[in-house]
Amino acid sequence: MHRRIVLVALLAAVLLVPLGASAQKPIKVGMPMPLSGPAALFGEPASKGAQMFIDELNARGGVLGRKLELIVRDSKADANEAVRQARELILKDNVDFLVGTLTSAEGPAVSVVAKENKIVFIAPIPKTDQLTAPDKLHPYVFRVASTTTIEGRSAAEIVAKWPVTKVATISFDYAYGQDVTKAFVDHLKKIKPSVEIVDQQWPKLGEQDYNPFINAQMAKKPEAVMSSIWGGFFVTFSKQARALGYFDAIKYNFIGLGEAGSPETTKSMRDDYPVGIWGNSYDAFYWGESAAHRDYTTRLSKYLRDEYPSSWAVQGYIGMQVLTEAIKKANSTDSDKVAKALLGLTVETPVGPLTIREKDHQANRGQLYGKTVMDPKYPFAIMKPVTYVDPTKFMD
Amino acid sequence: MLRVLNFAHGTFYMLGAYTTYQFVQWVGGGPGLFWLAALGGALAVAALGGLVERLLFRHLYGKEELYQLLFTYALVLILSDAAKMLWGTQQKSVSRPPELSGAFTLFGATIPSYNLLIILLGPAIALGFWLTLQRTRVGRFIRAAALDRETLGALGVDVDALYTWIFMLASFLGGLGGALISPMRAITPGMDTEIIVEAFVVVVIGGLGSFWGTFFGALIYGQVLSFGILFFPRFSIFAVFALMAAVLMVRPWGLLGRPLQ
Structure with missing residues (x-):
């Protein structure tokens, strides 16, 4: 048993x-x-x-x-x-x-x-x-x-408020660069018809020497520029652009998409960052919007x-x-x-x-957008004020 | 020149940039200190190159070039992973040396002082290297080693040590390239393979193993790319590779190279 x-x-x-x-x-x-x-x-x-x-x-x-x-x-x-x-x-x-x-x-x-x-x-x-x-x-x-539509249109909404009409773009020549630039240009022309696109540069993805592109663009004398050069490539681009006086020439009317305003990028560049430009980012530890x-x-x-x-x-x-x-x-x-x-x-x-x-x-x-400034609290630039651009109103 | 094909040269370039960054972190970015960091970075890469030659590369002389290619490719993978472990995946950045952070205007175009220095340094290094090869005893040894390694050894020259020194010098130049470019770009994993493709195009246009061929190949590459961007922005890369294809069709051994016997 x-x-x-x-x-x-x-x-x-x-x-x-x-x-x-x-x-x-x-x-x-x-x-x-x-x-x-x-x-x-x-x-x-x-x-x-x-x-x-x-x-x-x-x-x-x-x-x-x-x-x-x-x-x-x-x-x-x-x-x-x-x-x-x-x-x-x-x-x-x-x-x-x-x-x-x-x-x-x-x-x-x-x-x-x-x-x-x-x-x-x-x-x-x-x-x-x-x-x-x-x-x-x-x-x-x-x-x-x-999406490229959301990002391009968010940037267009911001640039439309600047007192400029001659706008140029610089983006990598592949799907992301082309799509985001098109979304930006189309939306900007729609909400501010007086805008004229004076120059568009298309370096190849992963370009290392931007000097010829920067010189060619400066020759067209734009008043503002939209860039979608992302990540480490933005570091390379902006170092070379800054040395050529590019940001001074456009009076820092520059918006860097592709997360050019992310804390990673400003942190790695520290004093070399072109402080005063606009950037975006998926997140920022200093945002602190909500609990x-x-x-x-x-x-x-x-x-x-x-x-x-x-x-x-x-x-x-x-x-x-x-x-x-x-x-x-x-x-x-x-x-x-x-x-x-x-x-x-x-x-x-x-x-x-x-x-x-x-x-x-x-x-x-959507993403966070803001003008970059130096903040005494950090050894690098931050976006301030930083705003979350809710895309719901301009998503198709 | 020695018919040694080193795929890892781009990796030495990348390591030169990383080691320079590291030295800048240690010594700071004050006046003059950048040059110290750059020199230190290039020397560190030269030391690594010496080790690689002594311990590993040495065993491949006289074997098929395919083995050298495979070995240096393995080196690319190992060293780039090692760099990632040491410095992580986040991009690094080095500031331009304060004494050369300005710019000046020439015919209405702005030229940063640092870029001018790089423009001058390139030909200076090339000329210095060429003079060393042509006019000095060491240069004669190197040229002799390229022609006939065994005979040179038989004449009482320590060929093994000579090869190590040459390899170290080549690594030093690769590292120096990376060190000097670091204030002009981001230091990231992957910058090794970017540069090696460009270097390959340059060498093919100029001629494999040809000293001045490589120099003029680089100049032609830069000019075609720059003017391509100015006139046909969307086809600038195409222009460079079209040039390479044309050169390969007309003179497969490159503009200044010599055909293989």
């Missing part, structure tokens, strides 16, 4: 263990993100932001009683590599969702993989309009990044062990946050159900409420 009970108990235990384990199995999220090369500058902090969200969530018990697990793979900022990594994450690692990619080449490429495999894919950084354009849109692709943002910054600062934490982490954080909320709402990890739950979903993020539009699966993610 005793032996029988023991046997049954053992059997039950054996049967229960795998069942228990499967209930505990984490929800896997695959993240193809550039971790090497120049784009790692943004990819690395974005992946850390995602990891911080997951660590905090798991400490609170996860979602639907399950923990989240993030698998980050280096996409090398290359569309083919991103596709390869996304496929491997789905086939070998059996990830349930994809959150990731950085460049405007990677995003649309991985979107195709998501469509084939019917897996929800949330893009936290790529801005190209093509990602969610009507002919490319499918039920599984979503974006919490800004939620201040709290997020404090946590991030501690997590990254950085007094002035990265402005890119927030994109990875928001990507994971939106996904988690959708899983919660769908009460399932089935991609079809989560995709439906994402439509019209509003999430309280550190930068305020973001809503995924049903029409094009796009969040109303």
Whole structure:
């Protein structure tokens, strides 16, 4: 009798263990993100932001009683590599969702993989309009990044208020540069018809010597310039431009898109930064608009062990946050159900409420804009006053 | 010249910029100190080049050039990852030396003083290097080593040490390039591969192994690119590669190079 009970108990235990384990199995999220090369500058902090969200969530018990697990793979900022990594994450690692990619080449490429495999894919950084354009849109692709339309039009709204009519542009000659410049020029002409575009320069992506472009542009005597030269390239560009007296010539009527106003950029340039220009950024630790943002910054600062934490982490954080909320709402990890739950979903993020539009699966993610000034509190320039430009009113 | 193909030269250039940044962090950016940092950066890269030659590259002489290519490519990957571990992925920046932070005007165009110095330094280094090769004893040894390594050794010259010194000198020049460019651009991972592509175009146009060919190749590259930007802004890159293709079709050995026997 005793032996029988023991046997049954053992059997039950054996049967229960795998069942228990499967209930505990984490929800896997695959993240193809550039971790090497120049784009790692943004990819690395974005992946850390995602990891911080997951660590905090798991400490609170996860979602639907399950923990989240993030698998980050280096996409090398290359569309083919991103596709390869996304496929491997789905086939070998059996990830349930994809959150990731950085460049405007990677995003649309991985979107195709998501469509084939019917897996929800949330893009936290790529801005190209093509990602969610009507002919490319499918039920599984979503974006919490800004778009070239939003960014170009936000800048046009600001430049339209300046007392200038002769405007020039300088952007890299590829999808992002062309799209954002077009959005800027079209919107500016619409809201201020007296504006004349006197010059447009198109250096190749990753240009190192901007002197010929700067000289050619100065010869056209613009009164204001819009640039979308991003990241480390902006450092190179503005150092060379400053030496040529470019910013003085246009009286600092310059707006640097592509996050030229981010704390990372001003911090790395310190006194060499062309203080007085306008810039934008996804986030800024000194923004402190809401209690939620201040709290997020404090946590991030501690997590990254950085007094002035990265402005890119927030994109990875928001990507994971939106996904988690959708899983919660769908009460399932089935991609079809989560995709439906994402439509019209509003999430309280550190930068305020973001809503995924049903029409094009796009969040109303604006950016911070401001004129850069030196602030005695910091050894580098900050945007002050810094304003979040809500894009809802000029999204198509 | 020694028929040594070093893909990692771009990486030495990048390391020169990073080490200069590091020295600037240590000594500060006061007057004159930038030059000290730049020299220190280039010397550090030269030392690294010496180590690489002594411990690793040495074993590849006399083997197929493909091995050298593969080895130096591996070096590119290893060193750029090492740089990323040391300095992270965030971009770094070095200020122009205060004594050359101004600019002056020439025919209505503004030229920063620092750029002028770079413009003058290029030909000066080239000329100095050429004179060393042509007029000095060491230069004769180097030219002899390029022609016939064994005979030179048989004549009592320490060829091994000679190769190490040459490799160190080449690394020094690569590092110096990176050190001097650092006030004009951002120091980022990936600046190694950017420069090596340009250098490759320059060398192909000028002629592999040709000293003045490389010099004029660089001048032609710069002029075609600049005038391309002025007249056909969207085709400037195309113009440079079209030039390279044309040169390859008419003189596959480059403008001043010599055809392989």
